[in-house]
Amino acid sequence: MVNHLANIADPLPPAIRIDRLCFAYQAKPALHGVTLDLPARQVTAFIGPSGCGKTTLLRCFNRINDRIPGARITGGSIHIHGIDINRPDIDLQELRRRVGMVFQKYNPFPKSIYENVVYSLRLSGIRKRSQLDESAEAALRSAALWDEVKDRLHSSAMGLSGGQQQRLCIARAIVSQPDILLMDEPCAALDPIATLKIEELLHQLKEQFTIVIVTHNMAQATRCADHTAFMYLGKLVEFGPTLQIFQTPHDPQTLAYVTGSFG
Amino acid sequence: MSKTASAPHRFNKSGLSLEKAIKFFFASNAGLTIVILVLIIVFLLKEGLGFFPGYRRELEIYRIAGLEFVDLSRQNLTTHEQLASVLNRAYYAEINGKCARELKRSREAAALFNAFSDQTTATRDLILNNLTAGIDPDSEMLATLRKNHAANVQKALAKLPPTPHLTLTERTALIDSLRSRDVTAKDDPPLVATLTEQYAAAQQVQAKPLAGLRATIDAFEATGSDLSTLVSEMTTAVTATKESLQNADILEKDRKTLLAAAARAKDPAERARLMADAQASLAEQADIDGPMQSLMLRKPTCIEAHNALRQTSSEILTQLPTALSQPEAERLLRAARKAAPVFLTTLGQAPGQISQWRHDTRVPLSAAIRSFLTGKDWVTGGEWQDFYGILPLLVGSLMISMVALCLAIPAGVGAAIYINQFASGHEQSLVKPVIEFIQAIPSVVLGFIGILVFGSVLRDLSQLDSLAWVPGFPIEERLNIFTAGCLLALMSIPTIFSLAEDALNNVPSAYSEASDALGASRIQTSFRVVIPAAFSGILAAVLLGLGRVIGETMVVLLVAGNRIKIPDFSSGIGAFLQPSHTLTGIIAQELGEVPLGSVHYRALFVVGILLFTIVLGINATAHKFVSRTQH
Numbered sequence A: 001m002v003n004h005l006a007n008i009a010d011p012l013p014p015a016i017r018i019d020r021l022c023f024a025y026q027a028k029p030a031l032h033g034v035t036l037d038l039p040a041r042q043v044t045a046f047i048g049p050s051g052c053g054k055t056t057l058l059r060c061f062n063r064i065n066d067r068i069p070g071a072r073i074t075g076g077s078i079h080i081h082g083i084d085i086n087r088p089d090i091d092l093q094e095l096r097r098r099v100g101m102v103f104q105k106y107n108p109f110p111k112s113i114y115e116n117v118v119y120s121l122r123l124s125g126i127r128k129r130s131q132l133d134e135s136a137e138a139a140l141r142s143a144a145l146w147d148e149v150k151d152r153l154h155s156s157a158m159g160l161s162g163g164q165q166q167r168l169c170i171a172r173a174i175v176s177q178p179d180i181l182l183m184d185e186p187c188a189a190l191d192p193i194a195t196l197k198i199e200e201l202l203h204q205l206k207e208q209f210t211i212v213i214v215t216h217n218m219a220q221a222t223r224c225a226d227h228t229a230f231m232y233l234g235k236l237v238e239f240g241p242t243l244q245i246f247q248t249p250h251d252p253q254t255l256a257y258v259t260g261s262f263g
Numbered sequence B: 001m002s003k004t005a006s007a008p009h010r011f012n013k014s015g016l017s018l019e020k021a022i023k024f025f026f027a028s029n030a031g032l033t034i035v036i037l038v039l040i041i042v043f044l045l046k047e048g049l050g051f052f053p054g055y056r057r058e059l060e061i062y063r064i065a066g067l068e069f070v071d072l073s074r075q076n077l078t079t080h081e082q083l084a085s086v087l088n089r090a091y092y093a094e095i096n097g098k099c100a101r102e103l104k105r106s107r108e109a110a111a112l113f114n115a116f117s118d119q120t121t122a123t124r125d126l127i128l129n130n131l132t133a134g135i136d137p138d139s140e141m142l143a144t145l146r147k148n149h150a151a152n153v154q155k156a157l158a159k160l161p162p163t164p165h166l167t168l169t170e171r172t173a174l175i176d177s178l179r180s181r182d183v184t185a186k187d188d189p190p191l192v193a194t195l196t197e198q199y200a201a202a203q204q205v206q207a208k209p210l211a212g213l214r215a216t217i218d219a220f221e222a223t224g225s226d227l228s229t230l231v232s233e234m235t236t237a238v239t240a241t242k243e244s245l246q247n248a249d250i251l252e253k254d255r256k257t258l259l260a261a262a263a264r265a266k267d268p269a270e271r272a273r274l275m276a277d278a279q280a281s282l283a284e285q286a287d288i289d290g291p292m293q294s295l296m297l298r299k300p301t302c303i304e305a306h307n308a309l310r311q312t313s314s315e316i317l318t319q320l321p322t323a324l325s326q327p328e329a330e331r332l333l334r335a336a337r338k339a340a341p342v343f344l345t346t347l348g349q350a351p352g353q354i355s356q357w358r359h360d361t362r363v364p365l366s367a368a369i370r371s372f373l374t375g376k377d378w379v380t381g382g383e384w385q386d387f388y389g390i391l392p393l394l395v396g397s398l399m400i401s402m403v404a405l406c407l408a409i410p411a412g413v414g415a416a417i418y419i420n421q422f423a424s425g426h427e428q429s430l431v432k433p434v435i436e437f438i439q440a441i442p443s444v445v446l447g448f449i450g451i452l453v454f455g456s457v458l459r460d461l462s463q464l465d466s467l468a469w470v471p472g473f474p475i476e477e478r479l480n481i482f483t484a485g486c487l488l489a490l491m492s493i494p495t496i497f498s499l500a501e502d503a504l505n506n507v508p509s510a511y512s513e514a515s516d517a518l519g520a521s522r523i524q525t526s527f528r529v530v531i532p533a534a535f536s537g538i539l540a541a542v543l544l545g546l547g548r549v550i551g552e553t554m555v556v557l558l559v560a561g562n563r564i565k566i567p568d569f570s571s572g573i574g575a576f577l578q579p580s581h582t583l584t585g586i587i588a589q590e591l592g593e594v595p596l597g598s599v600h601y602r603a604l605f606v607v608g609i610l611l612f613t614i615v616l617g618i619n620a621t622a623h624k625f626v627s628r629t630q631h
Ligand SMILES: Nc1ncnc2c1ncn2[C@@H]1O[C@H](COP(=O)(O)OP(=O)(O)OP(=O)(O)O)[C@@H](O)[C@H]1O
Pocket: A025, A028, A030, A048, A049, A050, A051, A052, A053, A054, A055, A056, A057, A068
């Protein structure tokens, strides 16, 4: 694939370098030689038809695919900030603290709002109440949820609306200050207003985080993403600045997909 | 909706009727189950509720016949005897503790001797008896005996009991002498005899310094004799009154049955005959006033006897030594010294109770209910008076369940957590079926194993000198609460395990995925997210396990020891090593033997109702927890 990164003024080295990555579920290959550099402190969107491997690729970045028996990287490599994350001696817990993830279906724990937010802090052994309170408030503010929940921090997270629960999941993912935030169709289960709130959130968050978002919503990609990658059948077809991908795609498949005449 | 369905339509007629038939089939099955359940409950209630009026009448007879009055004195007499027995045990524990070496040596030698002569004793005794009577032994019999003896010797040699307190020379000498011993030899082998003598001599020596204690105990035992005579005299009198009252009750019941039959009879001649029979069955009014008056005349004597007993006892008991040297004796002495003031206080209250007692105080139904629910005695089929107090059974059931749960919760829940959260697929496929296999063991077989293996091993263990510090050790009873609890734990582990494992399995994987993605380790995910999320399901599993344990019958009947008595908590957790009876066990044991419709029979039904209620309550609570997890 053509590397368009050269065209963009980008002072930071890429956050994630993917090199000829191949991936398989048991005997079933899902990714075939994906090569891609994801720029730091920017929003990159993955688009493509269903089943093309967007989720698979995203879940490689924090190796959450390890949970699936038989799923493994069969070739190539992923470097995050220069470190090969597929090495067997990698500290998975540390990796996942650096690379946060928000799932398609919001999944807060059946605990209080507060306990949800501070979960990862508690994991790393932080006990000091003031520190927990501070971080929780900061994270909830970043997730634009603070005003809605500040009076009921200790009631169950299950009592929140869907959009609020998803923002709570975002707060939970960013509370320990990761470098990279992975989001798999974060708005798929939400209504347009909640979606809008989360999109606004993305704009603020990219100041601090490198964000990778999978979406089926073209409009969303154009609104939020600086770069867009189009995937098809487990391969990366085209990658570039969002405007270019949507207005002057180089590849006919991309054109067909973004104009909606794909098929 | 129903309109469209009922509208004539040429395609749906046959389909609908089949559907209806299927529906009806399942509905009727469900209905049948409910009907059966209702019938069971109605039956239980019908049979059980008659208990309380019947029991009330029994208690009433107990009062108006004067048995209650006699029991006022008898209770104190029993306490007196118990106290004396504790003192006696302390006395012998002290002596035997001091000559423990002689006792052990003598016992070991005797054990060795028995190993050689065990099976031949009966025939041998017969021959010996004949010999003393001057009859020559049958030569054939003698030959068989010799042959058996020879075989026995071989067997004994193969498996000789240990004799840690005999010297090697003594042991070899004894074995040699036993080997060559003639089967008809009468006297004990010299070593056995010597050791027995030594033991007796040591006992005598040790008894000397304890002569004071012996005298005190003897004096104390003698103080009860006056009251004892009085009680046995009164007993004869009141038993007769009770019998005549009971007979009158039976006749009255017959008469009512006959009258009812007469009212139903159509043939006038038949009716007349029945009426005549009923007339004949008219009970003579039992004479209770006369015996009662003479009983009441004894009140002053009774009071006097109590006062005298109290006077002398308090004097004698002050002479008890303050300490004994052997730990067991010391424990018993301390128990006696603790019980003595209580005994004296009770004696002090007795005169008041005796003088206030009246035979004509009414016995309300509530007294029967109270006596059932809070009674400490379950006495049935006795000569004296039956009591149906549920407490010993309830306490037994609860203690056994407690032991079972204390063992089964860590094992079952722990195994479920391990298998569900940490085990490899290989381990899972190995352990799960094994645990579930336990469920397939019939409880009779388990009880059998419990008696033969577990109970015996536990008792032998408890007799080791090095384990004497464990409270309640050494245990005398092979069958006890702890043994039963262990086996029930084994039985409830599969239930708890499977249900807890299901509960863990039902926790959405989204939770653990989210936790993993936040950088949690395996253990953190399990203990911070998955197990808390499954908590109410696990609690439900434990409760259902408890339901299973309380309702289990066979194992407790075989292994709990079936002693109807509230365990003695004075020895602390040693109480768990005592035998006990249970709610389920008592029904299984007694229901087959009671006369249909008797008060005892109905009492067992009420126990059944109680059991049913307890288990139902437990299951309902468990279901509440299960449904809480699902929402
Ligand atoms: N757990 C799994 N086991 C086996 N195959 C899987 C698994 N998850 C995904 N796949 C397969 O891998 C391929 C890529 O799936 P993936 O979920 O990455 O697609 P996607 O682009 O995210 O699709 P969508 O837009 O529908 O979410 C698909 O063919 C899918 O069938």
